Structures are given as structure tokens and as C-alpha cells.
Amino acid sequence: MGNAALDPGALSVKNHAMLAYIIKRIVQSVIVLLVVGLVAFAMFRFVGDPIDNILGQERTQADIERLRVELGLDQPFVVQYWNFLARAAQGDLGVSYRQSRPVVEILLERAPATLELAAVSGAMAIIFGIMLGIFTAIRRDGFAANTIMTISLIGVSLPTFLIGVLLIYFFSVGMQFTLFGQTISTDLGLPSFGRGETVKIGGWSTGFLTESGLKALILPAITLGLYQMTLIMRLVRSEMLEVLRQDYIRFARARGLRERAVNFRHALKNTLVPVITITGLQLGSIIAFAIITETVFQWPGVGLLFINSIQTVDIPVMAAYLMLISVMFVAINLVVDLLYFAIDPRLRVDRTARGH
């Protein structure tokens, strides 16, 4: 060991180990998705009776039988599961009971709203979270850093829906108070529901291009991203404080490197390894948590779609949402694992050979 770079075959060995690792992770991901698929599929069997839901009160035994064959409900469980997976793999997630349209079509229609909201709040959470985390770590005992840390407790402890409602109350409804004889309103005229005007580009409806669309994004994005931002900030801070205590930081200082180089080149990069894990998972939960924010702001995304589908027992939509979220989580996890390789050279060595 320790002579990897001297060995001419070392590079290919490393790549080989990395490839094997990636394949292993992909196989694991597929197994996870199969299990989730099973759960989603089981909902069809055990949550209510779709035939009841579709046919309603006025039905004959012949109608029931016909629909049962049509939906393939007369076949054995395993066959049904296989058919479900096969169709899902081809992008056919069934037909919504409620809207009588393909679920994929409905999801694609709703996805842009959720993805745009998640992208904005995710970017906000990461950018401000990391910046504030670094700031509070470097100025550990400063007044500003302590103030930020105290305020961040609010972000961690207040539930998302309450933050949403409070933001609507302050900046949309507007709170009025009198100061020095002048009436001041906190109303910024920000919309409290919906996406505002959207522009269609291809199949994608975006709110980024209109003023009302951008305005409509502000409050929901803050609501959704605030918790993640404070979490990332506190994580970056504690990791950074830990890293700043390390010998290599002392040694970097002893070599007279500029404070900026010590903080950002040496400390930050070492901080990022654990931060990436959590941040990756947080991005997944931003989309998953969007359910609450979308409900509060009546945001026409997949989260709201999911809530509505629960109320109407629209199982194909629920199942599809479950599958979608799990695919996303698995994909994010995979990307996070690959990012480790990019950041930490120690992982690029074959881990099984090193025994840890």
C-alpha cells in the first residue's frame, strides 16, 4: 500500500474498482425500486376496491366482471405485479380513476410546478445555508454569528405549514401597525396562492418568465426552503468548526497561507464531504415535503395532486407518486455516492482491498 501511483496498472485498477462499485450501487437501487413497486402495487389490491370506485352505485354483475377482466384484476397476484412493473417500465402507470386520463399525462402536467418550486428553494437552501454556515463558523464568537444561530432555531423548530401561514399573514395579507404616527403595512403584494401566469415552452409550463410567476414563487420557496437552509447552515457550521480544529489547518496556518485560502481551500472542501450526504437527502425531501407547502399555497404541483388523490382514493395516482418519489430518492443517493469519489481521493482506492 502507499505505492499506488508507482504501479503502472494502478489507474486501471482504481477505475475497475470504481466501476464495480457503481454497478453494485445500481443493482441495489433496482432492488429498492422493486420493493417500492411492490408496495405501490399492493395498494391496488388492499386499499379500497377500484371497481366500486369506478362503477359507483348503478352497476350490474356483468359490468363488474367485464371491468375486472379489463383491468386484469382476475389474474394471479404475481402476474398482475409483473404486468404492473412491465407497464411502469414503459411509462404506463395506469389511468386515473378520477380523471379517466393516463396518470403519466397528469404527472407531466403537474411536474414543472413542483420542480420549479423545489429548484428555487433547493438553490436558496444550499447557497444561503453554506454561506451562513461558513460565516457563523469563522466568526464563531461574533455578535452577528450568534444572532444568526439564534434565529436559525426558529427555522429548525417551526413547522413548515406555520411558516407558510405566517408568511402569508405578513407579506400577502399584510400586518398593519403604527410607528411614529405613521401607519406601516407589511403587505408586499405577494400572491398567497397559485403560480401566477405561466408560459408554455414545449410541454413545460414555466413561471420563471412572467413577473406574476416569479412573485408567486417567493413565499412558497421560502416556506419550503427555510427548514433545509437552517439545517444545512447548522451542519456546515459544526462540520467546519470540527475541520478548523484539525492539524492540517494548523499546518496550513503555520505555512502562512492566507486566511481565505485556509478557510475556503483547505477547510471548506473537507467540510463538504459529510455535507453532501445530508444535502442530497434534503433535496429529495424538498420535493417530498412540497406536499405541505403546495397545500398551504394551493400550488398546482404533484404534491397537491397527491393530497387530492388521497381524498378521492385515486390509487393509480397515489401509486405513481410513490414510485416517482422513490425513483428520485434512489437517483439522488446514487449521485451523492458518486460525488464522494469526485471529492475524496481516498475513496478512489479499492476499498475491499484496504479492508475498510
Place this chain on the structure above:
Amino acid sequence: MSNTVLSIRNLVVDIPTRHAVLRPVDNVSYDIAAGEILGVVGESGAGKSMAGNAVIGLLNRPAHISGGEIWLNGNRIDNLPREKLRRLRGKDMGMVFQDPLTSLNPLLRIGDQLTETMLTHLDISRSEAEKRAVAALEEVGIPAAAERVNSYPHEFSGGMRQRVVIALALCAEPSLIIADEPTTALDVSVQAQIIALLKRLCRQRGTAVMLITHDMGVIAEACDRVAVMYAGRLAELGPVREVIQNPRHPYTDGLMGSTPLASKGQKRLRQIPGSMPRLGRLPAGCAFNPRCPKAQDACRIDPPPTMEDGRAACLYPIEIEKKVPA
């Protein structure tokens, strides 16, 4: 002393705590000349590292220099503003830490860590810095340096990493190196190599070295002069041979007696009774008096004389006797 690089005058380091002010370094003075290796020896907590950190300006808060002066190459540096002191670090004085496994940033190639240090201090181009990085690694004995520049720290063994650390400390050609227990974390077989390397490089370049250690073997092997510290104070200072063969401070004498020497063939090692007092619990008078076999009443009242006239800070130093050289 001709050509003095580092001069410490009556250095005092204080750590204010809630209850009292602790004084890990108390009125310490010594000089190091160009090309000279000064060993600083003492038990854990004797203040040796604290003095080294004070010189390079890396005392951890709340520890701070509260008295005395530090002169480097004729310039006073203990009262410099942070930014000016930062520019001296790495360029005029370098430091080598105890544990080479944790001294290098695991995520940066060693070549990048070398060039980064040189580019910070020297007015050279990146390609010139890269050339010098390879040369610096060759000089500390890294085989195939041209390829190893691109390796990460984890691809080196402990001894090799300490060589890299030394290359890093020396790459901007400082006139002073503070080596804080540079061999303590290494295998015994590697220790001698590292000491020999440090010695060779500093002799070649005329670099002054403050070698902090608790290993008398290392002192005997590498140093020209030795400073013995006890409870933050200097107990004895002198040329290595004299101090080892004719220790004058009872503490130094005890330290020598407790060091195993293969040539002497002793059956039992002597030991100094008791242990070093904690800071803030120092006895009145000489800090060593409760453990000293020769302590008199006077030792319990007044602090021992400073080292200006004699080389031991003791009221009743051991008389010089002719011992049989080992």
C-alpha cells in the same frame, strides 16, 4: 552569539481562566544561531510546545504572549499585527508538527500543497513553483518525486509523509524551523532517518532549528545545545555534551538518570519522585523544590536566579565533577 536567527527574551505566555491566570511559559530566554539546532526538552506540560507556538504566532486563544520579546533576524515579531506575522510564517519560519498523518490536507495533492505555499510567499510563476516542488521532494528523499507530486497524502507511509511535511516547511526557505516532536508519532526505525534528514537539510541551508522533544536520545543525536524546561521555566541551558555529561540542575540530573543507556549497563533506572505540579498549583520558590533531593529552605522562598550568569537556574547547582565519558 554570532549570526543569531531567533532570540527569545524573558518570554511570558499567560492563559487567563475563570479562576486564575495560568502561566505555561514563564520568563524564558534563549537564542538560536543560523545552522544551529537547539533542543528543547521537558515533560509533557513543561511549556516547550507553548513556547514554540508563541514564536510562530499560533497560540490558541485565550493563551497569549503577556511579556518579553521575540526577535527574528533582528526584527521584533511578538508585537506584529496578524497579517504581517502571517507573511513571516512559512517564509521566514516554518513549523513541523508531531503527527504527519494529520498534518497534510487529505483532499489536496501534495504537489498542490507545495506550490500553494511557494506561490503565497515567493514571487515565482506557477510552472517554476511546480519545478521547485519536485526538487523539494527529491531533496527530502521521496523516490520518483516527479510522479509522486501528483499523489495524495494517503498514498504515502507515515515516514514518507513526515518527509513531505518537512519539504513543505522548508519550501520557502525559512531561516528558522520549529519542529514540535517531529518523530514522536513515527516508528522507531524511521525516527533516526527523519532526524538525520532534518539535521542534514538545516546544516546545508544554515537554517536554525528549535527541536522540541521529550526524547533525550533525539537531543543527544541531533542538537548542538539543549534547553531543559520545567513547569514553564528554563531549568538549564547549555551545549548538549556538557548538559548530558555534567548536568548542573538537579532536575536535569534526574532526567539523565532516568534515561536508559545501553552502554552503562544499569540494572535499575533512577526516577524522580513525584510528578510535575499542575499550572496554577506551583509551589513558592523553585518549582522543582518538592521533588528536589538537594532542596534547602531558601529554595522554598525565592524563585531561582535567572540564567544570565550560570547555565542552571538553581541556587545550589551540582558542582562540576569529572565523569567517565559514556
